[in-house]
Amino acid sequence: MQFNKVLENVTTYEAGKPIELVVREYGVKPESVIKLASNENPYGTSPKVTAKIQELAKNMFVYPDDSMYELKEALANKFEVESSNVIIGSGSDQILEFCVHAKCEKDSKILMAKTTFAMYEIYGKQTGATIIKTEDDQHNLEQFSKLYKEHGADVIFLCLPNNPLGECVDKDDVYAFLETIDSNTLVVVDGAYQEYASFKDEKKRIVAKDLITKFPNTIYLGTFSKAYALGGMRVGYGIAQANIIKTLYKLRAPFNITTLTLAAAIEALKDEEFVNECIAKNFEEMTRYEEYAKSKGFEYIPSYTNFITIKFADKFVSKEVAQKLLERGVIVRDLTGYGQNAIRITIGRNEQNTKVFEQLDEVLENLK
Numbered sequence: 001m002q003f004n005k006v007l008e009n010v011t012t013y014e015a016g017k018p019i020e021l022v023v024r025e026y027g028v029k030p031e032s033v034i035k036l037a038s039n040e041n042p043y044g045t046s047p048k049v050t051a052k053i054q055e056l057a058k059n060m061f062v063y064p065d066d067s068m069y070e071l072k073e074a075l076a077n078k079f080e081v082e083s084s085n086v087i088i089g090s091g092s093d094q095i096l097e098f099c100v101h102a103k104c105e106k107d108s109k110i111l112m113a114k115t116t117f118a119m120y121e122i123y124g125k126q127t128g129a130t131i132i133k134t135e136d137d138q139h140n141l142e143q144f145s146k147l148y149k150e151h152g153a154d155v156i157f158l159c160l161p162n163n164p165l166g167e168c169v170d171k172d173d174v175y176a177f178l179e180t181i182d183s184n185t186l187v188v189v190d191g192a193y194q195e196y197a198s199f200k201d202e203k204k205r206i207v208a209k210d211l212i213t214k215f216p217n218t219i220y221l222g223t224f225s226k227a228y229a230l231g232g233m234r235v236g237y238g239i240a241q242a243n244i245i246k247t248l249y250k251l252r253a254p255f256n257i258t259t260l261t262l263a264a265a266i267e268a269l270k271d272e273e274f275v276n277e278c279i280a281k282n283f284e285e286m287t288r289y290e291e292y293a294k295s296k297g298f299e300y301i302p303s304y305t306n307f308i309t310i311k312f313a314d315k316f317v318s319k320e321v322a323q324k325l326l327e328r329g330v331i332v333r334d335l336t337g338y339g340q341n342a343i344r345i346t347i348g349r350n351e352q353n354t355k356v357f358e359q360l361d362e363v364l365e366n367l368k
């Protein structure tokens with residue numbers, strides 16, 4: 001069968017491995033699996049959110065509120081913008097998809113860092129657009145500028161901070177770059193880990209309202225999947241000028257967000273204290289990973305997120321390390337597919353991290 005030709009160039013996203021797979025293939029007990037490959041909040045969903053989901057479970061025969069009035073209001077309040085500046089998606093992934101499809105067709109151009117969130121390229125290629133990447137792995141805005149001057153771009157992706165490497169460009173540098181960008185280029189500022197970055201370093205903080213006011217050609221994306229501990233509910237949001245939001249809504253299927261999802265997100269927003277505690281613990285625990293890497297002589301990338309990337313240079317092969325850990329019930333992300341001999345580990349809870357170090361010690365010893 002003949003399919004849309006552009007799909008020949010599209011790869012399928014490889015998600016972090018689920019607990020079920022480790023249980024099935026390696027006989028590890030589900031409760032002993034340590035899943036640190038998808039940057040979820042390891043402290044679990046806030047009890048208030050769980051209670052709300054249980055309360056609503058009996059009403060599942062009714063369609064959700066398709067206007068998403070309450071969640072939009074709650075987000076508009078949080079970000080000090082109007083509801084008309086807010087779009088909700090089934091994960092911020094869905095909004096990434098809308099952004100690309102709203103701007104791109106065959107011969108469009110999309111500019112991004114060499115090593116960044118894989119979905120930017122996948123959505124881009126779905127439209128037949130050309131993907132332009134910097135030479136450096138990490139965000140290098142000078143290279144972005146040079147490539148932009150040379151080729152132009154319909155969409156630019158800035159991942160602040162960047163997944164899977166963890167680095168984050170300073171806000172002032174981002175703004176200086178945005179000054180030079182044409183008003184017809186949509187700049188997507190992916191803030192999936194902004195809560196972490198702005199906690200660690202004020203210089204990294206991007207305030208959505210300020211961003212979209214100064215630069216009306218930008219959209220700020222946030223998600224409930226990471227710091228807000230709702231990866232399973234699939235919900236994210238975009239903040240932009242109303243004309244952009246209105247256009248993105250044209251790409252949306254009706255009822256794309258479930259009743260439970262909407263309610264869970266609203267509850268999660270009420271419990272900022274929980275989120276802040278989790279973020280504080282994240283960075284405490286991260287120092288243990290830094291110490292561990294140093295003690296083994298491995299380089300790591302200083303991270304503004306809830307994960308850390310550890311490089312093995314010529315000492316070990318990351319793919320083997322990740323596989324051996326997997327067999328022991330520890331799921332981490334091998335970055336071979338991103339051209340890195342490195343693993344990305346989500347920062348877990350204290351006791352999980354202790355187990356990770358123990359298992360890593362044994363795995364590395366065996367691979368020597």
Ligand SMILES: *Cc1c(COP(=O)(O)O)cnc(C)c1O
Nearest residue numbers: 091092093117163192223225236
């Ligand atoms: C996790 C993540 C997202 C979005 O995740 P959703 O679960 O779809 O909201 C977007 N961008 C980056 C860089 C991410 O890591």
